[in-house]
Amino acid sequence: MQTITIEAPAKINLTLDIKGKRSDGYHELETVMHQVDLFDRITLEPRTSGIEIATNSSFIPLGPENLAYKAALMILSKCQPGVGVKIFIEKNIPVGAGLAGGSTDAAAVLAGINHLYNCRFSRQQLLEMAAAIGSDVAFCLFGEYFEPRPAELLSRGATAMARGRGELLESLATRIIPYILIVKPDFDLSTAEVYSELDLSAVEEFPDTGNFLQVWNKGDIINISVYMANVLESVSIRKKPEIGIIKSRLIKMGALTALMSGSGPSVFAIFPDNEIACRAYQAFKNEYQEVYLLSSYKRGD
Numbered sequence: 001m002q003t004i005t006i007e008a009p010a011k012i013n014l015t016l017d018i019k020g021k022r023s024d025g026y027h028e029l030e031t032v033m034h035q036v037d038l039f040d041r042i043t044l045e046p047r048t049s050g051i052e053i054a055t056n057s058s059f060i061p062l063g064p065e066n067l068a069y070k071a072a073l074m075i076l077s078k079c080q081p082g083v084g085v086k087i088f089i090e091k092n093i094p095v096g097a098g099l100a101g102g103s104t105d106a107a108a109v110l111a112g113i114n115h116l117y118n119c120r121f122s123r124q125q126l127l128e129m130a131a132a133i134g135s136d137v138a139f140c141l142f143g144e145y146f147e148p149r150p151a152e153l154l155s156r157g158a159t160a161m162a163r164g165r166g167e168l169l170e171s172l173a174t175r176i177i178p179y180i181l182i183v184k185p186d187f188d189l190s191t192a193e194v195y196s197e198l199d200l201s202a203v204e205e206f207p208d209t210g211n212f213l214q215v216w217n218k219g220d221i222i223n224i225s226v227y228m229a230n231v232l233e234s235v236s237i238r239k240k241p242e243i244g245i246i247k248s249r250l251i252k253m254g255a256l257t258a259l260m261s262g263s264g265p266s267v268f269a270i271f272p273d274n275e276i277a278c279r280a281y282q283a284f285k286n287e288y289q290e291v292y293l294l295s296s297y298k299r300g301d
């Protein structure tokens with residue numbers, strides 16, 4: 001059987017609003033998620049038994065705590081119990097960053113094993129498995145995986161409105177944001193901790209999701225920035241003021257907007273042109289190890 005390699009892109013949250021706390025302990029989300037051109041590469045190799053993870057990163061677990069491992073275990077037990085897989089994760093997405101690095105690896109494993117072992121699960125079945133693994137995994141699977149060359153599965157870039165825990169997805173028009181700068185500060189934040197400390201009555205800035213969608217649908221990438229906000233900043237910036245400082249500096253350097261992604265701590269900024277974006281990239285690169293200048297993720301037509 002062949003080996004396959006899949007691109008697993010990171011996401012940013014262009015808006016992130018929370019409507020309240022649910023009886024299951026999770027929070028009711030309304031968030032626009034968007035895949036960017038920063039991706040891990042997942043290589044899958046069939047094995048007669050056992051799940052083995054190898055990686056170039058020293059920051060990710062190799063056992064069942066890894067979402068990619070959970071994904072492999074789940075889909076193999078439903079498709080071909082007893083068989084195994086070797087998963088090589090080329091880690092390029094910062095870990096614990098709010099960019100869905102672990103979730104996107106799990107999504108790629110589901111799509112890849114479905115293909116490799118000819119499991120024939122439908123898109124809906126795969127999305128259900130994804131949601132059971134983690135709140136962001138379904139979105140990461142939402143970009144369509146396809147096969148331009150026999151040895152590779154790529155994902156088409158996705159933008160979607162996510163509601164519920166993050167698993168109720170509605171596809172949005174494809175738009176390319178050309179100049180995105182991501183700065184990951186040198187600390188991590190626990191997603192569970194950030195959510196648990198959220199006090200909606202203390203939030204000062206909410207996204208205007210209705211207007212965001214109107215402008216997005218028109219293709220007006222410059223003006224989306226007016227309507228973007230992330231309510232989780234109210235917690236993360238209190239815990240780590242450096243996030244707020246990075247945001248203000250990015251705005252001063254000419255960004256249209258700068259926002260934390262997910263529960264943080266990564267901050268992304270949208271720039272109006274390449275020259276200003278490159279200047280900001282250079283300035284932050286002198287201070288931070290994980291800084292990326294990129295555009296939206298786009299493959300296929």
Ligand code: C5P
Binds near residue numbers: 027134195
């Ligand atoms: O689903 P996942 O394991 O990725 O979520 C991590 C944590 O983030 C959850 O344990 C929960 O505390 C919090 N969360 C939440 N509401 C969501 C998504 C995540 O409270 N919609």
